[in-house]
Amino acid sequence: MPPGRIAILGATSTVGRAIAAEYARGGRDLLLCGRSLGEVERVAQDLSLRYGVAAEACLLDPDLPDYPQVLWRLEGGRPLGGVVWAIGTMSAAAGGGGPDEIRETTWVNFGAAVAAIEGVLPAVDPKGFIVLLSSVAGERGRRKNYVYGAAKAALTTYGQGLNHRLAGRGPRVTVVQLGVVDSQMTWGMSGGPAGADPERVARAIVQAVRAGKGRVHVPAVWGPIMLLLRLVPESVFNRLQV
Numbered sequence: 623m624p625p626g627r628i629a630i631l632g633a634t635s636t637v638g639r640a641i642a643a644e645y646a647r648g649g650r651d652l653l654l655c656g657r658s659l660g661e662v663e664r665v666a667q668d669l670s671l672r673y674g675v676a677a678e679a680c681l682l683d684p685d686l687p688d689y690p691q692v693l694w695r696l697e698g699g700r701p702l703g704g705v706v707w708a709i710g711t712m713s714a715a716a717g718g719g720g721p722d723e724i725r726e727t728t729w730v731n732f733g734a735a736v737a738a739i740e741g742v743l744p745a746v747d748p749k750g751f752i753v754l755l756s757s758v759a760g761e762r763g764r765r766k767n768y769v770y771g772a773a774k775a776a777l778t779t780y781g782q783g784l785n786h787r788l789a790g791r792g793p794r795v796t797v798v799q800l801g802v803v804d805s806q807m808t809w810g811m812s813g814g815p816a817g818a819d820p821e822r823v824a825r826a827i828v829q830a831v832r833a834g835k836g837r838v839h840v841p842a843v844w845g846p847i848m849l850l851l852r853l854v855p856e857s858v859f860n861r862l863q864v
């Protein structure tokens with residue numbers, strides 16, 4: 623893997639922070655970005671102290687007018703070793719809520735990711751990597767979260783297309799189809815499967831990147847689960863409480 627810093631877009635996210643820690647444990651310097659600069663600075667300080675790496679905090683807010691130009695001004699010609707997209711939000715309302723909430727869900731989970739990745743692409747080492755945290759929610763629409771799921775399905779398709787475009791001449795793209803993970807996002811949720819441990823999830827993601835995988839289910843058990851779920855006929859699926 624090339625030597626540049628690893629940028630985590632959404633460094634305050636539970637999973638993003640665990641991935642940052644995993645790279646820091648391996649001695650990689652970090653560029654940590656998020657909308658709450660104070661919180662991102664605390665994460666940077668913590669990882670820097672814990673693992674003895676350099677970690678810089680940077681403001682990245684999809685709601686600001688200069689988003690995401692800040693990213694490609696940062697490296698000053700030194701390519702990034704990799705970029706991880708970990709920002710995401712899930713609305714509580716099944717149909718996505720009102721227009722503002724729907725706009726936020728689709729922008730934050732999809733449009734903002736595309737704008738950031740397309741913007742930062744020239745700053746990524748061609749031998750480096752891009753990770754997109756997508757979701758199993760994008761593999762089959764379910765009544766509980768189909769607006770979020772639709773945005774994640776779009777993110778997955780974007781990642782596949784980008785991988786195709788860059789194949790053999792640019793950074794490798796890994797789309798992660800995450801199952802349920804214990805995090806701020808899933809805190810207090812009931813009735814679903816138990817959430818996976820973020821540190822284990824982060825290790826699996828870093829391994830998948832190292833192995834050059836284009837698409838991976840994490841935890842792996844979600845691969846066969848989603849295969850089965852996609853095959854269930856609609857008449858049966860509509861009666862399932864999933």
Ligand SMILES: NC(=O)c1ccc[n+]([C@@H]2O[C@H](COP(=O)([O-])OP(=O)(O)OC[C@H]3O[C@@H](n4cnc5c(N)ncnc54)[C@H](OP(=O)(O)O)[C@@H]3O)[C@@H](O)[C@H]2O)c1
Pocket residue numbers: 632633634635636637638656657658683684685707708709710711726730755756757758800801802803804805806807808817
């Ligand atoms: N946890 C799961 O079960 C699960 C499953 C499938 C996919 N995923 C995906 O994995 C990624 C990480 O999830 P997580 O569980 O670690 O989530 P999390 O702990 O809730 O973190 C969400 C991240 O997104 C940022 N964010 C949320 N809304 C934002 C907005 N409107 N503008 C800018 N930033 C915003 C948060 O920033 P602040 O800290 O500033 O709020 C935080 O950095 C997300 O893309 C999520 O969709 C998670």
